[in-house]
Structures are given as C-alpha cells and as structure tokens.
Amino acid sequence: MMLWKNKNNHYLWMHTLCALAVFFWACAALAGEEPIGVVGFSQQEALMLGEKIYRKGILPSGEPVTAIVKGDIPVDGTMFSCESCHMRSGIGSFEGGVLTTATNGANLYKAQFNFRDLTPDEIRKLPRYMLSQYLAPPRRPPYTDESLAVSLRLGIDPTGRELHSVMPRYLLDDREMKILVHYLKSLSAELSPGVTDTTIRFATIITDDVSAEEVDAAMAPLEKYILGRKKREKSIETRAKNYGIFGMTMDLSYRRISLSRWELKGSPDTWRKQLEEHYRREPVFALLGGITNGEWKPIHEFSEENRIPCIFPITDFPVISKSDWYTLYFSKGYYQEGEAVARHLGMTINLPHDKTVVQIYYNTREGRAFSSGFSETWQGLARQLPVNRILQAGEKLPPDFLRGLADKKNPPVVLLWLGPEAFPALETIAASANRPEMIYLSSSLLHENLEKLPEQSRGFTYITYPYALPRVKTLALNPSTAKGPQTTIDRRIPAKRYSTGVILTDALMMMGTDFYRDRFLEVIDMLQDKxxxxxxxxxxxxxxxxxYAAKGCYIVQLTPGASPELVKKSEWVIH
Structure with a gap:
C-alpha cells in the first residue's frame, strides 16, 4: 500500500516526520538527555574523545594514532601528539626556530591578517609604511572542516601551501577526524572565568592553622605587588600616545589585578565544600600563593578537578605527582630532602649494596614525608628498602640507641629525621668507637638549632639544605634581626612571595591577550630560570x-667551632 499518491501528500508526510523529530528531540531535552551530536556521541563524549586524540594521540578505539613524519615514515602518534607542539591550550609555541601556530577553533576558523582588527581611530594613527600591510589580503583564509581535515592528513593549508615538515600527517578516518575537529572548535574558545575587559581576578588561600604573623608575611608582599601595579596604571594610559599602535596592543593585554582571600577553617575534610562555595560566589582565574601548615592535597584536588591553576603555595606537604597539571609548587618539600639523601648515597657516594640504611622518624606527617622521599627514590635506584624505626608521639630516642645499631664489621648509615632532640644520642655515639658510618639530619627540622649540632659529631654527620648556600661566612641565628642574607632554615615566606611576584609579572606579559588558564601555566613553563x-x-x-620549580637540595657538613660554616658535599641537583 502506498503512503502517498501525489506530490502534496508527499510534502505532508515529510512535514509530519520533521515535526515528530522536533517533538522527540524536545522531549529528550526536557528529560535532561543531550541529543546525539557528533558521529553517534553526545557533545560531551565527543569532547572527551577529541581531547584524548589531541593530548595523548589515542583514538576512540584505544589504539594510538598513526602519524607520518619525514614524508613516509609511520610512527606511533602518542610520541607526536598535537599537544606536544601546539600546547594544551592550542595557542602554539616557538621553539628551536620553529613557530607552531595556534590550533584552537577561534584562530583556525578566522582569516589571518598581518594585524588584528583595528578601530577607525587606530587605523588613522597607523604609520604610512604600515598601512599597506594592514590593507593587504589575508595571509590565510579561514579554515573549514574540510580544509582542516586536508591539513591534518596531508599537511596542506587552505592556500595550498605545504606546512613545515616537522608537522606530522595523521591517518584519521572520517569519524575520528570529526571528533578531533569538534574538540578543536571548543579548545580555548572563550576566555577563562575570572577575566573581564579590565580585571583579572585571583584568590589566595589561608588555612586557620597558620599564625597571624605568617599570614601577614605571606600577604604583605602580594598586596605590595598589586599596589605597585596599580600605581603604574597612569603610565599605561600614555602608552598609546607615545607608541601608537604598539602601545594600543599592549593596552589590550593589560588587566588590573584583584586578589581575594579565601580562608579555610576546620578539618581538611571540609575544605572542599568551602572552596566550592568560595568559587561559586567569586570565580577566579587562578589561585595565587596560599599557605597552610598541613597538606595541600584537598586544594590540589580541587584545582585539578576544576582546572584552576594554583601557583606557588607555601606548604611543606605538596602532592607528589608526575602527571597532575594545575598546581605549580616551589619544591617537593620535606619529600625532596629525603630524595636528595637517596641520590647522594646511591649516586654520589655509590654506597655498597650490602650496606644497611636505617631510618628513624616520628610517626607524623613530617616524618612520613622524609621517609617516603628517601624510600621511594632509594627503591628506584634498585636498592633494598631501608630498615625503619618509627617513634610514637612522646617517645624519646634513647641516648645509647645509635650505639646499639652499630656493627663493627659493617656499620650502617642512619637517617635521623628528627630535630634537636637527636643531639643527646649524637653526643653519646660520638664518644664511642662503635658508631654508624654516616648520619644524616635535616636542616628543616633543626631550624635555628642547626649550628648547635654537637661539634664532636660533625665529622660523620651530613645535613640536607634545600636553599641556596649562604654567601656570608657565619650562619644568622635570628632572621628577624640578622643583617645581610637570611640563612637559617625557616619557611622563608617573604622571599617566596617575592619570587611569586616576579614570575607572575613575566607570565602576564607573555600571555598577551590569551587569557586562558592552560596558557597561563604554559607561559610559566616557558620562563627562563630564576x-x-x-x-x-x-x-x-x-x-x-x-x-616543582626548585629541583635540588644540597648535602652539607658543618665546620668545627662556635660560628660554623656550611661545607658543600654535593651539587644542587644530584644526578
């Protein structure tokens, strides 16, 4: 039986089908179901799959992309992912004399001219020699989905020009290509939250276990930095007048900085909810600094899951990760000192494999951080795990304990992850002929007691020192009153905040108008050493x-006398 007998019936039937399709789509939307968007996947699923292709070189099937390099050599695409050159943000980079252009949709699907779009007033102020460049045809027309697919597969841009040979050609079928193109269109498509035409908003985090003195030390340099930036705004207003189009371009990238203080109270288990409420009330571009006496982990996880950069918090307990992206630390904290001892023993001294290493530490967050840093690194050097002697709260190290560990034929190496409470045991063992071969201590745990190390034990005692060595001969005991460089081991809060300001200035300058969170971290990654x-x-x-920006830690010894000097026993980074 025919469903229609004439043209009008045919049109009626087609209209009915369209109406039913719209009706069912609307029902699905009202039910909270996202309509199928890209080759059978929802919009969000396609974005996730496209991100995997772009960042990891992994296809929806789980197989690696095949890339062609040097004309005809197939390679595993995981080694030549899009992100490795065009960066996570898609804004591109410049390295080794090769300019890697932007691959985010906002740039790909827009014609490329010699200049950005100018206002009539800006055009009038252009020097005559630049006017012809501004009026020139586009260097490249906008990409389309089809021309972008040709570029990715064959390395040919919309003008017919062949792309640089360093650009791999990717073997993607139509389905995989549509997923990747869908992702590129969303990549850095809008400026990140916390940015307006005039202001970029930051927040700093303070936990309630930090003393008022340390809070002031952490906040004062940041507030001074922001005040200084504000005072320079008048000079910025005259840039366009003095530098024409170049000054105007600089003005487009300038933003005032606002800094909020997010205070976290109570148990770390409650911090996540507090952070979410702070962010709901005031979305910020990034977290700047921050300080806690505890672990940074709850804040770190919040940053990772919400893709919010957090740069240079002051914490002795950072999250140790090889893959997380959004939190940039000064160092690995106490973990790094344990790591340095393992490298010193295993790579500098080349300790015999049959030598016993004993770690003594309290069952505290601090003790576990030192111990983990050593044990994990030591095991990575193909060494046997150390013997651990864990002290409980209130337990004291008996003065003759170290003598009991010693073996005349094969004395051990002892890591004393303790503070000055270890001194009586050191004094006892120093007077004995039967003692460990080497003992290691942490200057971070000794604090101002560093130079009080028993003199008779200095010849066999080594100390971790995570900062630059002092440039003056005598250690300063009181950093608040000492003249000259601060050399005692404390949290060095003002110095760290000064470093943060220097790095932030460089990063904002390099970012230009690309106010994307991923780009912010990328330009920091490109900075020269400080x-x-x-x-x-x-x-x-x-x-x-x-x-982790500070990648080293010295191993030092103290010279004899009441005013000892530090003697370097290792390089800053121990290879």
Missing amino acids: PQPYTDYERLSFGPGQR
Whole structure:
C-alpha cells in the first residue's frame, strides 16, 4: 500500500516526520538527555574523545594514532601528539626556530591578517609604511572542516601551501577526524572565568592553622605587588600616545589585578565544600600563593578537578605527582630532602649494596614525608628498602640507641629525621668507637638549632639544605634581626612571595591577550630560570609539565667551632 499518491501528500508526510523529530528531540531535552551530536556521541563524549586524540594521540578505539613524519615514515602518534607542539591550550609555541601556530577553533576558523582588527581611530594613527600591510589580503583564509581535515592528513593549508615538515600527517578516518575537529572548535574558545575587559581576578588561600604573623608575611608582599601595579596604571594610559599602535596592543593585554582571600577553617575534610562555595560566589582565574601548615592535597584536588591553576603555595606537604597539571609548587618539600639523601648515597657516594640504611622518624606527617622521599627514590635506584624505626608521639630516642645499631664489621648509615632532640644520642655515639658510618639530619627540622649540632659529631654527620648556600661566612641565628642574607632554615615566606611576584609579572606579559588558564601555566613553563636574587633557592627552573620549580637540595657538613660554616658535599641537583 502506498503512503502517498501525489506530490502534496508527499510534502505532508515529510512535514509530519520533521515535526515528530522536533517533538522527540524536545522531549529528550526536557528529560535532561543531550541529543546525539557528533558521529553517534553526545557533545560531551565527543569532547572527551577529541581531547584524548589531541593530548595523548589515542583514538576512540584505544589504539594510538598513526602519524607520518619525514614524508613516509609511520610512527606511533602518542610520541607526536598535537599537544606536544601546539600546547594544551592550542595557542602554539616557538621553539628551536620553529613557530607552531595556534590550533584552537577561534584562530583556525578566522582569516589571518598581518594585524588584528583595528578601530577607525587606530587605523588613522597607523604609520604610512604600515598601512599597506594592514590593507593587504589575508595571509590565510579561514579554515573549514574540510580544509582542516586536508591539513591534518596531508599537511596542506587552505592556500595550498605545504606546512613545515616537522608537522606530522595523521591517518584519521572520517569519524575520528570529526571528533578531533569538534574538540578543536571548543579548545580555548572563550576566555577563562575570572577575566573581564579590565580585571583579572585571583584568590589566595589561608588555612586557620597558620599564625597571624605568617599570614601577614605571606600577604604583605602580594598586596605590595598589586599596589605597585596599580600605581603604574597612569603610565599605561600614555602608552598609546607615545607608541601608537604598539602601545594600543599592549593596552589590550593589560588587566588590573584583584586578589581575594579565601580562608579555610576546620578539618581538611571540609575544605572542599568551602572552596566550592568560595568559587561559586567569586570565580577566579587562578589561585595565587596560599599557605597552610598541613597538606595541600584537598586544594590540589580541587584545582585539578576544576582546572584552576594554583601557583606557588607555601606548604611543606605538596602532592607528589608526575602527571597532575594545575598546581605549580616551589619544591617537593620535606619529600625532596629525603630524595636528595637517596641520590647522594646511591649516586654520589655509590654506597655498597650490602650496606644497611636505617631510618628513624616520628610517626607524623613530617616524618612520613622524609621517609617516603628517601624510600621511594632509594627503591628506584634498585636498592633494598631501608630498615625503619618509627617513634610514637612522646617517645624519646634513647641516648645509647645509635650505639646499639652499630656493627663493627659493617656499620650502617642512619637517617635521623628528627630535630634537636637527636643531639643527646649524637653526643653519646660520638664518644664511642662503635658508631654508624654516616648520619644524616635535616636542616628543616633543626631550624635555628642547626649550628648547635654537637661539634664532636660533625665529622660523620651530613645535613640536607634545600636553599641556596649562604654567601656570608657565619650562619644568622635570628632572621628577624640578622643583617645581610637570611640563612637559617625557616619557611622563608617573604622571599617566596617575592619570587611569586616576579614570575607572575613575566607570565602576564607573555600571555598577551590569551587569557586562558592552560596558557597561563604554559607561559610559566616557558620562563627562563630564576636564579638568586629572585629566589632563596639556588634557582627556580621551568619546563613543559614540570610542577616543582626548585629541583635540588644540597648535602652539607658543618665546620668545627662556635660560628660554623656550611661545607658543600654535593651539587644542587644530584644526578
């Protein structure tokens, strides 16, 4: 039986089908179901799959993308992912003399001219020699989905020009290509939250276990930095007049900075909810600094899950991760000192494999951080795990305990992750012929007691020192009254905040008008090293995906006498 007998019936039937399709789509939307968007996947599913292709070189099937390099050599696309050159933000980079252009949709689907769009007033102020460049045809027409697919597969842009040979050609079928193109259209499509035409908003986090004195030390440099930036606004107003189009371009990237204080109270278990409420009330571009006496983990996880950068919090307990992206720390904290001892023993001294290593530490957050840093690194060097002697709260190390560990034929190496309470045991063992071969202590746990290390034990005692070595002969006991460089081991809050301001200035300048959170972290990754006097560490080093800027720790010994000097026993970074 025919469903229609004439043209009018045919049109009626087609209209009915369209109406039913719209009706069912609307029902699905009202029911909270997202309509199928891209080759059978929802919009969100396609974005996730496209991100995996872009960042990891992994297809929806779970197989790696195949990339062609040097004309005809197939390679595993995981080694040549889009992100590795065009960056996570898609804004591109410049490295080794090769300019990697932007691949985010906002740039791809827009014609590329020699200049940005100018206002009539800006055009009138253009120098005559630049006017012809402004009026020139586009260097590249906008991409379409079809021309973008040709570019990715064959390396040909919309003008017919062949792309640089370093650009791989990717073997993607139509379905995979549509997923990737869908992702590129969404990549850095809108400026990140916390940015307006005039202001970029930051927040700093303070937990309620931090003393008022340390809060002031952390906040004062940041507030001074923001005030200084505000005072320079008048000079910015005259830039366009003095520098024409170049000054105007600089003005487009300038933003005032606002800094909110997010205070977290109570148990860390409640911090997540507090952070979400703070962010709901005031979305910020990034978290700047912050300070806690506890672990940063709840804040770290909040940043990761919400993709909010957090740069240089002051914490001795950062999250140790090789893959997380959004939190950039000064160092690995106490963990890094344990790591340095493992490298010193295993790589500098090359301790015999049959030598016993004993760790002694309290069952506290601090003790576990030192111990983990050593044990995990030591095991990574193919060494046997150390013997651990864990002290409970209130338990004291007996003065003759170390003597009981010693073996005349094969004396052990002992890591005393304790503070000055270890001194009586050191004095006892120093007077004995039967003692450990080497003992390691942490200057971070000794604090101002560093130079009080029993003199008779200094010849066999080594100390971790995570900052730059002092440039003066005598250690300053009281950093608040000492003249000259601060050399005692404390949290060095003002110095760290000064470093934060220096890095923030460089990052904002390099970002231009690309106010995307991922781009913010990328430009920090591209910064040159910051040596002294920009930091109290030996240097801060940056690189793609590197999330611990101070990568070293000295091993030192003390000279004899009442005013000892530090003697370097290792390089800053122990390889």
